[in-house]
Amino acid sequence: MSIIIQLRMGHVPLNRHLHRVKKHAHPTCNACGAVSESVRHFLLEYTACDTQR
Template sequence: MRTIDPSTPSSHFSNLIKDFPRRHCSLLFQLRTGHAPLNKHLHCISKSPTAQCLQCNEHEGTVKHFLLVCLCYAQQCAALCQEAGTGMSQLCQLLNNEDFIKPLFCYIARTRRLEQMFGDVSPSKPQMSQQT
């Protein structure tokens, strides 16, 4: 976790997720801790017979592999790079920088890889708070 956010524990994560629904917060937390429902973690907890990525079957299904490396998601990753711009090529930046969070959720939604667990994680416009 300290490789993702060296200041952990801190209020940074709370500020990062304050405008997102619970499923987005849960997903981001799982990605940051490496406990996302990807084969590397699922294999560690005996929920998958293999740690290999289900899509490419060439590398372990880690968070880094899913978000930055898997060739099966090259088109979605190219769109992520275009939306996020420079600087998102490192996992710690992608999961810790508020400028990259919405493009990250768009990427995840486009891959549909985690849809069964989290539903549609496309970022929606934050709702305006009502003044009384």
């Protein structure tokens, strides 16, 4: 249940959140270079996960 809450709030260890709390240099996705590595990007748009989806 807690992971669902974290995903909904955006408080997960993705670059967008880590950059916001000053733990990562930039909010972009390391793998594909997308502008923002957000929850939406990671779950729906990240092309490397197409087979898992």
